[in-house]
Amino acid sequence: MKRVILILIGFFIQYFALKAQDTVFVTKHFFASPVRNVFNVGEEVYTKTGENLYLLENNEWNPQKIQFKKAYVFYKDGFYESDFIPNTELFNASGMKDLIPQRGLFITTAALKGSRLFVASGSELFEYQIYDHYSKSYYNKSIRNIFINDSLKVISTYSGIFVNDSILLEKPGYSNGPLTVINDHFYLNSDELFQFIPPDSAVLLENATNVFAGNIRKTVQWNNLIYSQNTQSINLLGENFDLIPIHKDYEYLDLEAIPKGLLFATSEGKFLFYDGDQVSEIIDLGIRIRDIYPTENLIYLASDDGVFSLEMEDPNSLKKITNTRLNVHIEKDNLGNIWISTENGLYVISKDYPDVLPVITGVEFNRDAFFYFHDSIYVGAVDGLYTLNSVEVTKSFIPAAINKLEPTAPISLKIIIIISACVILLGYLIYSYLKKKNSEELNSEELKGNQLSLQVLEETIISNKINSVEGLANFLETNTVQLNRNFREFNITPGKFLKKVKLDYAKSLLNEGYPIEEVASIVGYSSRFLRKELEN
Template structure:
């Protein structure tokens, strides 16, 4: 299978539930032109002019069966058609950059796991989908992300969007954060405006001047407002008059650390202000783009890597040598997320190696937010959203295994022998285990012969302690594609229903006096998420 060294970020239609990092992998050859590709009960089928094929592993097996019409599809049963129904058409524009010019015609698509097939222009193309993030606000350069229970503001260079439906008339761009101080929203965008949700703003006339330069940040500290401009760090007086505390450098970020205002510069200085005096914590030979305080540590994003200032030891050290770091954040698992002008990375406690999460993307400053287990990261081409729990559960172990394998130095022949042997053992045990488990689960189904009611599904989930959509599909002897279709008829999705049932169980356990820590372990949810869902 030929590999093409290109990675493009796109958002797929609704039947692909996530926007993904997608790689073109191969073009499959057949003895006659390709008509369409489709899935049936979790299996991939392909119709050419003269034959029907089923995907088996890496190969296509021809099915000896005659058909009179041009296309074959599946809906409960196989059926023929002279045309492609609208519901089976695939909008090729969403991945146009990945499809060769000759293939840009009416298309159909099908997916199995990470393998995605597109039939178009009498050809079949295969792609690999890496589904650990979603993407929105395509081709918008994201500069700030503000989220709370009732307000969502996405600031970009080409507009400021409120609750996904309102575009502010003024200002018409932003390059700084929206900050809520004492129930007043301040919007920095070179100037500083007061924002009145959902669609009004008022410019603060004295928020900038010749000495201060362009506004970058405003914050409250010890009952006073302070601003960071490109040319000055200032205290805000009455009538928003700016009193400069430090001038003469190019200022980049301002944070509160160890009960002091701490700010950084393009010249590499890390400075502090305690209302009485200015001190220099560090002087690096690189631009300090962003500051991220975490208890006794202060992470410094710079052009030459990621540094950390340790308050206890009063020392600074470099923890990641990677160019053009723009922002960092710690998640609930103490993983350190690092956004750069060349991609998004993660540094875990299990390894000193940086793990690439999204490659070849330029991320922006002041555009990284962790909220309710999700990481939102702004880039020059859109807003990326990642589920940190899924990353911790699936993505990180997989990537660490790759790193460990590479370090072990196992030769290729030995590796493939071990891999195939392991796969055989795992598949054999898995087949036995799933048959036994499914038999046990099916015995727990309600007496009602129709399991496809919300009450019966809830009983199955509770009694069998099902925690994932994949496990639910297995328990019902189906696949995730069919499961989504069934739930669509019930007016919901498997994921939403599963979460609803599990939160209901969590409420019951809480009433019974079970601690949040124990509920968190049983449910597989973080304590912060449970507090939010249970209104604690």
């Protein structure tokens, strides 16, 4: 009976976990010795065990001839070995705490192969399937701008400008602004202004920058003339691309052309309008405005403290539509969704839901690195190029995200009663089961990413009668080097913490009337040493 109940509990946990997550457990991989870590070399996946280094090839783990003496192996311009896992290689598993063994949340590494996620945790290797709504390319390149049409693709980064995914321009060597098309000519705004001649040539236009105007960031066309946004001025470009300033003395962050004139914004939060004769201030937000997005009826402003909308003719119509922070770009797709990229994620506002929905979190996206083409959305971040399909997002991702936020439709009273009774029964059984297991396992709710609270560690040491640093490392399925490294955040060494826990526990037992000889045996000290420490 107990076995049946545990199977039912496992079924319920697994069922609801699958329904609530985009990541699903697939299998556990077995090796002859304990798994130490897993890592990527490009798109290939390697696993280091106690004995060998393995490469995943055609769904088989093939041992490599190269041998290593230390516990962990990683790759950066070549394989290297280490006695501990660098913080940059640790995987934050807090979002998968229901799918990963509890002890493994302390020290975890991970690697990706397509939509397959491999997680090394607790001396074991687990595989998961990720149902992503986006793809990623140009790994580890900071994407500054994207331009795509039916015959040309230009991905501009801080480390080079790539044409049609195959050509790297000799100059400019990087990009710091968007590529714009004016009168069938391509202009690269990269601190200096270049005329780009596809597919592989660029000519410097020397007059488009000077020490007074600052670096060029953007060019636009209005009223058959070309204007530039430089860091220290807004300018009309003359026949030889010489600069004729129309506004200066601020740091300018965006420039847009509308039928009536030019809109531009500053780092001080001023939103300004130029009608061809004079510049007027529309509104002063008092916070940095990093992007302007004009539509037929409204103008959207992406600021450091939210996204705002207003009517051009009525500054009093200003309305804050999101509380997202550090916004860098805003754009609307053909399906009515409003996309917002920020320094901490990508968000969308659906016409079917009033609140902002997170699409990609924990990623720093760049300003001017957003492009919408043929239902595809390309967004540039500091770690690569993210691509989404707006139709798939609208049909699948957004409804699923809304369903997670909104309560489900009511069900019949009879079903509610049955489910409630089952939940109460299962709750009691789970409580009894977990109470018994509490002395053997860490509580996963108290684990956060790769960190353990000292309180949880103290309970673990006492309940499992751990009397040495080596014993604590073995219980957490790691080594003493890695344990010492992880304890740095607590500002105490494992040895000192273990001693403190044991002495505090000894004091509590003595206060309860236990003889000192028995207490010494429980905490793993001699009675003579214990007396001496307690006297101090």
